[in-house]
Amino acid sequence: MKKNIFVITTIVTLIIVGCAQKRIETAVDSSIGSTSSVPSGTDGTEIYQNVDPYGSGNGQYGNGQYGDGQYGASEEPYGDGGGLQKIYFGLDQYNITPDQLGVVAQDARILKRAIATGAKVKIEGHCDARGTDEYNYALGLRRAKAAKDALQSNGVNPNKLILVSMGESSPECTTSTTEECYAKNRRVEFKVIQ
Amino acid sequence: MRYLLFFLLTLNLFSFDAVLDIEKDVDSKATLSLIEDSATAGSTVNHSKMFQILVNDLQMSGHFVVDRQLRRGDFNDPMVPVELHDREYILRYRYGTTGTTLSLKLIRVADGVMVYQNNYSVNAMPRYPFLSHNAIVDINKVLGYDDISWMKRNILFSKYVGSSKSEIWIADYTLNFASVIVRGGLNLFPKWANANQSAFYYTSYNNLLPTLYRVEMSTGTRKKVISSQGMLVASDVSADGSRVLLTMAPDGQPDIYELNVLNGSKKRLTTFSGIDVNGKYIGDESQIVFVSNRIGRANIYLKSIGSRSVSLVAHYGNNNSSCDAFGQNILYSVKEGGSTNIYLGTINSSYVRPLTSNGKNVLPRFSTNGKVILYIKQNGGRNSIGYMNLATKQSALFSMQSGKIQSIDW
Secondary structure, three states, X not given: OHHHHHHHHHHHHHHHHHHHHHHHHHOOOOOOOOOOOOOEOOOOOEOOEEOOOOOOOOXXXXXXXXXXXXXXXXXXXXXOOOOOOOXXXXXXXXXXXXXXXXXXXXXXXXXXXXXXXXXXXXXXXXXXXXXXXXXXXXXXXXXXXXXXXXXXXXXOOHHHEEEEEEEOOOOOOOOOOOHHHHHHHOEEEEEEEO | OHHHHHHHHHHHHHHHHHHHHHHHHHHOOEEEEEEEEOOOOOOOOOHHHHHHHHHHHHHHHOOEEEOOOOEEEXXXXXXXXXXXXXXOEEEEEEEOOOOOEEEEEEEEOOOOEEEEEEEEEOOOHHHOHHHHHHHHHHHHHHOOOOOXXXXXXXXXXXXXXXXXXXXXXXXXXXXXXXXXXXXXXXXEEXXXXXXXXXXXEEEEOOOOOOEEEEEEOOOOOEEEEEEOXXXXXXXXXXXXXXXXXXXXXXXXXXXXXXXXXXXXXEEEOOOOOOOEEEEEEEOOOOEEEEEEEEEOEEEEEEEEOOOOOEEEOOOOOOXXXXXXXXXXXXXXXXXXXXXXXXXXXXXXXXOEEEOOOOOEEEEEEEOOOOOEEEEEEEEOOEEEEEEEEOOOOOEEEEEOOOOOEEEEEO
C-alpha cells in the first residue's frame, strides 16, 4: 500500500510540474510592445494609413463594368420546334446510353441540313447542381464531347461543331431537388449559329 | 484496492489532461476591453457594426478573450476605468464621422503604457470593415502573436443569379463589405492573379468560346488572356504570379495546362483521356495536385511537372471532386452518403483529418499562411462562408446572400 501511495504521489508531482511548464510556455511576453508606434505629423495632425488602395468609390472595377451579356453572333436554338431533341445522361456519367442513340441519329439529320446552309453548331453540355465547380464543368464538357463523337458517327462534319460546357449554370428543371428534376438537367443541347 | 487505485488514477489523468488544455488555452489569450470614443459614437449607421467587427476580429485572431460589452469614453483619456483594472489591455478607438477612418490606442493596463497607436483610412465607406481587419492584424503583429494577415485579404466569389447568369463579387472575410465586381451574362471562376491581389482572372462565357480575362485592380483595365473551346479555368497561380495552372480543352478534352504569364507560352501537363481538372501547385511548385477520374470516380492525384507518373494522395473517400494545396498539405471535399465533408491530408503520409462532419461543405481553400481554412457550407438554397483556424481552433460561419456560390478565392 505504501508503495502505491509513493507511485501516485510521484505521478501527480510530475503532472503538476508538466502543467507549470506549459503555463510558462504560453504566458504573454510582457516585454512585447514596449515601443509605441505613433504616426503623427510634426504639427500634431493625425496621419492616416490608407489600407484600401483599390477602393475609390465603388472602385474603378466596381458595379460590374465587365459584364458583356450574350455573344453577338446570331444564334437560333431550334428546340422542339425545329425537331432537335436533348440528350440525357445518368448521374456522374458521360456516355450516351443505347436509348439515346435514336435521338442522336434524328438530331444528326437535322444538323446536317443546317450545316449545309453554312451554319455552325454549338454543343452545350449541362450538369445537375450536385457537382463541384471545375469537375462539374468538365463533366458537362465530356457530355458535349460524347455528343459530338456520336454526331460524327452519324455523318456530321466535326469541323462545324463547337463544344462548350455550361456546367450547372443553365438548369432545365429548377422546381425541386429531386432526382427526377436533376435528371432533366444532365443533358446536351444543340444550338445552331448561322 | 489495487484496481480501485488504478481506476482512480486513470480517471484523474484523463480529466486532468482536459482541464490542462482549457487552462492552457485561457492562459495563452490576453483579456481585452474596448472603449469607443464617445465624441463620434453613433455618427453613422456603421458605428455599432464597427464594434461588432472589432470584437469578431479580435476573437477570430485566437489571441484574445474579448469583453463584449460596448463601453464609451474620451478617446484621449489616459486613465483606465477602475472596473477594467483586471484586464490586460484596453483598446480605445475612434471611428470617424465620415465612416472612413479609424484611430486606435492599445493600452497595457498593468503599467498604463500605450503599446500601439495608429490611424487607418479607406477610400470608400462601404469598405469600412477593412479598417478593423487591418488594425487587428497590426495589433497581433505588435504583440508578437502569429500572423493573421489572412484577415485583411479580399475575397472573390462568383454566384449564380439566374439561368446562364452569374455575378462576381468582392468582399471582406466577414461579408460586411460585399460588392459586385463583374455583372452581366455568365462570368465564372474568379482567381487572384498574384499574392498582393492587385489583379484577378475570370472566365467569361459570353463569347462563343469561354474566354479568360485579367483585370488590373488599380486601373480597372481588362485584358483577354486566352480562349478555349469547351471550358477554361484559371485554377491556380504560382506564388510569384508568373505561371497559371489552367484547365482547358482546346480539343474537347479537359486537361491541365501551365501558362507562362510573361511570354504567353503554355504547355500541357496532363494527357489522360478522361477528366483532369483543378490543378494546384504544391510544395516548391514543381509538383501539382489535381482532380481526376482516372480510376472511375473523382479523386485527388499528385504529379511532378514534366513527369508522366501520378499517384493518389487522398487517403479517404472515393468521390473527391475538389481540392486545394498549401505546403505539403491538401484539402479536399468528400461525398459520403448524403453529406459532403472536408478533409485535411498530406502528400507525405496517409494522415487524414476530417474538418467537418455533417451537411454539405464544399470549395475548401487554404489561407495564405495555410493555417486557416475557408469553405462554403450549403444548406438548402442558403450559403454560409465558414472559417476554421487550425492553429487556434477558432471557427466561424457568416451567412451569404441568396444565390449558389460557384467558385471562391481569397
